[in-house]
Amino acid sequence: MRTKVADCLKKVTPGTIVDVRGWVRTRRESKQGFAFIELNDGSSFANLQIVADKSLPDYEELIKLVQTGASLAVTGELKDSPAQGQKVELHAQTLKVLGQADAAKYPLQKKGHSFEFLREKAHLRPRTNTFGAMARVRNAICDAIHRYFQDRGFLYIHAPIITTSDCEGAGHMFQVTTLDLAKLGQLQGSRISEAGKPFEIDYTKDFFGKKAGLTVSGQLEGEIFACSVGDRYTFGPTFRAENSNTTRHLAEFWMIEPEMPFYELEDNMALAEDFVRSVIKNVLARCPDDLQFFNDRIEPTLLATLENISGHDFIKLTYTEAVEILLKSGQSFEYPVGWGKDLQSEHERFLTEKHFKQPVILTDYPREIKSFYMRANDDGKTVRAMDVLVPGIGEIIGGSQREERHDVLISRMQECGLNPADYWWYLELREYGTVPHSGFGLGLERTVQMITGMQNIRDCIPFPRTPKSADF
RNA sequence: UCCCCGAUAGCUCAACCGGUAGAGCGCCGGACUGUUAAUCCGUAGGUUCUUGGUUCGAAUCCAAGUCGGGGAGCCA
Known part of the structure; x- marks a missing residue:
């Protein structure tokens, strides 16, 4: 049963085993064999900090796949955090990468982007x-x-x-029509050049029988x-x-x-x-x-x-x-x-x-x-x-x-x-x-x-x- | 639609009077660390928006176009 990040942060009592899913915002890794992962699932502004360490099977290979933008499923115990910055954190007992995100290609960086740039990435910008x-x-x-x-x-x-x-x-x-615009265009071109007067469209032939538009x-x-x-x-x-x-x-x-x-x-x-x-x-x-x-x-x-x-x-x-x-x-x-x-x-x-x-x-x-x-x-x-x-x-x-x-x-x-x-x-x-x-x-x-x-x-x-x- | 400004590395920008491209961040590699947009060192990375013109030589100057931004109008 999945628990949302918002609930982990505000409702769940520390000590509980939870199952969370979401997208990686950042990973801070130590070569000593542990890493901090900021996970966000959109349920709140705040991320959930995941602590992953080498007690996880194949930790070394696994943690390489945990890159900004990747999607994860993590289970573990929610604990009070000993450090500043967050009240609770999740100590991972299992961690599965659902979908990787090649860091060399993933457009969103940890740091900020201009809004102009993000408008061109409308499919990814809600992850910011x-x-x-x-x-x-x-x-x-x-x-x-x-x-x-x-x-x-x-x-x-x-x-x-x-x-x-x-x-x-x-x-x-904005006009709404089912008339064949390409055909009308041809007709219009020839009529104007021959008769020299504006071409009139017969809207009785259109879907609604008259000129229609969006409200x-x-x-x-x-x-x-x-x-x-x-x-x-x-x-x-x-x-x-x-x-x-x-x-x-x-x-x-x-x-x-x-x-x-x-x-x-x-x-x-x-x-x-x-x-x-x-x-x-x-x-x-x-x-x-x-x-x-x-x-x-x-x-x-x-x-x-x-x-x-x-x-x-x-x-x-x-x-x-x-x-x-x-x-x-x-x-x-x-x-x-x-x-x-x-x-x-x-x-x-x-x-x-x-x-x-x-x-x-x-x-x-x-x-x-x-x-x-x-x-x-x-x-x-x-x-x-x-x-x-x-x-x-x-x-x-x-x-x-x-x-x-x-x-x-x-x-x-x-x-x-x-x-x-x-x-x-x-x-x-x-x-x-x-x-x-x-x-x-x-x-x-x-x-x-x-x-x-x-x-x-x-x-x-x-x-x-x-x-x-x-x-x- | 009108007036200004802009387009250079994945991102944000720099490059003086026209002389063949540079930084920070990101990525990758390494170091270090209960870390917080971490920090430090290093590597790689470019058809300078398109087309045409001027010139020995164009990121740079000129023209047209495309796209983006700000302001105005119209309005919510």
Whole structure:
């Protein structure tokens, strides 16, 4: 019966005979006939120290095979360690090398690697301290998110991944088709050269009978269930075919989108804040070793920042107030600040990192720079939008109170150049039993970024998809 | 997509005004040690991203391309 390393370190009482399996991180060998092996099986950040000596059969030959990256099965007695550095250690009685790892070829060294290098080794990087920790923290975050909503009676509703509604215009969609692209390409080439006008594809011949793509957001579908079964959330993959090359964007990322009926913007803000703080507290309690590692090796202010975020109320102010602060700051910005202009990254960063040094929720943005579905304020100039900004990341949550008034929504669509007919079902929600409702979207990977302090979002997901990169 | 920067040993990097390649780490060998990313000594290891150009001579200069990184935009 296999015992996990995490249990050896925390639960099993010394004196017990255990059977552990895992991968060798390092081996410190003495020619006197004994060796120390650091074994990791992913169950915890810490390794289990194995003490192997020449009482093992064929020790000399065996220990040569125990190289960084090799997999082992070891049985022996768990004992209190006489040396500093670990409380317990395993004295091997049997040791079997399950799979060797040629040290001359194995890509991972005992010492650190650049993250750029490790991204090219996505099949091996979870065996490193950083990515093992990342996997455990990401898991804890996901669990905390579900727990938060489940504890409050939210239903977990799956939004479609393939969609034919090009709603919201939020970024370019990846197209989904079963049409023969090679054949279309030939046809397109000949038609353009002969007729001189763009070639039109007949989507009635495509799988869904119309143009389809991967979802960029489940929000509009989310409103359907919010306006029927009540509080609900999605937690699923989202796809953006934007050519974004930054440390904060992925082409495939996971998004959490709660949507609540009878919520006005203030309720929405309160939920978002409580949610973020609750998730952080939960992970702080559950993954102390992993977060300590990130604090020691990745971002020295991490734990202080997380305590600060989870322990203080978020600053709440309107877009108009934010613009005033920026104008009065005396700070010189690359992009000018002015009412009606969207806030740039540098402005958001100034507010959350320099001015307040805390998460900030900005609300009531000018209607011209926000989406059609956000509820119009009575001033005729602003809408009930909110962005949650956190130090180091910037925008982590975007949300709003939705426009529930049928006539206002239609005129807003027209104002935004959209055809109301394309949104017939969305409009019917306002025609039949409409209610005030609100929701927001949280980027999972940006949350992982915030909680681990990792610089690049490509290191916050097991297999990142970015422009020109979708290996593994 | 735009602006910058980069690509040299397995990894991280160096190589001055253009003169034929160097260190640390890792690996391997040895020494030493209840060791902790151990330490000390030694060996091996290179088609300098690709293509073209300039030159007696290119890692180095020029052009194009590919890939990577940072910033911006878009956003989560």
